[in-house]
Amino acid sequence: MTQDIVILAAGKGSRMKSTFSKVLHKVGGIAMVKRVLATAKMLPESTLHLVVGHQGEQVEKECQDFSANIVWQDNPQGTGDALRRVAPFLQSEGATLTLYGDVPLIRSSTLEKMTSLSTPNTLVLLTINLDNPTGYGRIVRDEKGQVCAIVEQKDATSEQLAITEVNTGILLAPNAHLQGWLASLDNNNAQGEYYLTDVIAMAARDGVEIVTVNPENEAEVAGVNDRVQLAALERELQQQTARQLMQNGATLLDPARIDVRGELTTGQDVVIDVNCVFEGKVTLGDGVEIGPNCHLKNCTVGDNTVIKSNSMIDESQVGEHCDIGPFARLRPGTQLANKAKIGNFVETKKAIIGEGSKVNHLSYIGDTQMGANVNVGAGTITCNYDGVNKYKTQIDDGVFVGSNSSLVAPVHVSQGATIAAGSTITKKVEAEQLAFARARQTNKDNWPRPAKK
CATH class of the missing domain: 3.90.550.10 (Spore Coat Polysaccharide Biosynthesis Protein SpsA; Chain A)
Incomplete structure (x- = not known):
């Protein structure tokens, strides 16, 4: 009818x-x-x-x-x-x-x-x-x-x-x-x-x-007339969602401490620790492990990826067997290939990270196309914004970027090149080259340290 x-x-x-x-x-x-x-x-x-x-x-x-x-x-x-x-x-x-x-x-x-x-x-x-x-x-x-x-x-x-x-x-x-x-x-x-x-x-x-x-x-x-009733229905919905997730094969270490604010789809043997928030449409593959206090929004996560505590993934695609966090932030447009690693206090944005590549510590990678098996040292940043426009950084396969380096976009680092620690790179580095760009070091003997007045 x-x-x-x-x-x-x-x-x-x-x-x-x-x-x-x-x-x-x-x-x-x-x-x-x-x-x-x-x-x-x-x-x-x-x-x-x-x-x-x-x-x-x-x-x-x-x-x-x-x-x-x-x-x-x-x-x-x-x-x-x-x-x-x-x-x-x-x-x-x-x-x-x-x-x-x-x-x-x-x-x-x-x-x-x-x-x-x-x-x-x-x-x-x-x-x-x-x-x-x-x-x-x-x-x-x-x-x-x-x-x-x-x-x-x-x-x-x-x-x-x-x-x-x-x-x-x-x-x-x-x-x-x-x-x-x-x-x-x-x-x-x-x-x-x-x-x-x-x-x-x-x-x-x-x-x-x-x-x-x-x-x-x-x-x-049940209807909602005030915020107390609204909160009660929120808890009821979260409990219903948690039960459904567990019935579908996910392990919730504490079903009372999960918030799904949208649609969460999980594969088999997914493990979710406490205080995790899922917004929008989130899909987790088989064997995914998520540590405590993580926030995932409109993203997909491939099989057997581990997301460690206090990490945020926002409008990004994560491949299989990746390692993320703790305290990592993947901003919109990030794509991680299989076995990529994003470590603690690393932020990415519009970054395509190739298979097996690693950005382990304290780095910002934005508007970047990165190949496979790249190693990015601690404190590295891609300088993608000149105050008005955004520019792209291209890092080819097998590149090694030393710690505390700045790659000023637009710039291209070719396959197998090495960037010396502390360098500021502003022009193309050819394949297999070593690039270093830093002031000459000067040492002075018998330098008196400042005394407290």
Whole structure:
């Protein structure tokens, strides 16, 4: 059955105490509303509608990749009011699924379960039983156990407040009936709002079958109203992610101390130490080992590479059997061939490092094309920026660069050449040459050291 999916994202979220829309706050590195849209997009034959209001321009811009129909809800007056704004865009047949931009952990499997029960004469409601249902609308059933209404907390009697089955707000209603129900909504209630939940009583009145589905856990339907709840869902998502990584064959030395803020894919026998952060899309090959306190962002790491503690890899490609860190930083555009080594306190940027080449200590290599089996001594830098423009350094296979050398780009060091320690190289070095560029040393006898005054 074709579906309209409506994501409600118009609320201000004043309890967040924020200058931007609540639904743009992130869980697992992704804006909450984008998580909901991505889940909704997994359902086939669906049209997405995004209801925006407070700071709607920013929400629309952030979500533009989903090609959702943007519907404005100025002066919001409840969930029913939001659906009434979308009503002109709904298909005449099929059903409408209502989701919420601040309920980010809803699972596609739960939504698929709901859609499997949908018919032109069936309304599917997502409910959950809570030990403490305070604040939620209660599910009212008749003597036969059939759902006949939802009563909001502020409108409930003492008997209804004792009900533990509550409304999650997520429902799937047949479009053939929904248009009429929306037109019949009123705001005669304690909040003075148009409640979407009132369509439940209308469905029961019209003989529409009401069936319920339960989520796998409470976190799946938990909403975010403040930063405490946001932090709780962040921890829940990280725990879910950690379990999935371990089930896929990764070893996490402490599953409670890992943060995945995007998408992490791991091969077999990957080992990840504590306090590691993964952002964007990160792929780790088989046998990769990552030490504590590392930060990986939008990168790929080949099989059996070791990344030692306190290293950062950002938008880079790392080959197999590489050795990185500790305290190394690979900036965007870095590419390491197999068996390359980047040691402690080394920074690279737009650097292509050849197979087996080593930059072991305290060096900066930027805008550089480096061949295979190059050895770069401690304290070496490529001077790639003249204050206005960037230039490239070319280092061919087998070059040996002595410690504390400066290679002033644009410059080319040819195959097998040697750079003497302490040199500043400003012009091409031919193959197998020794280049040294430093002032002549002068030694003075009986030099008196300065005395403290």
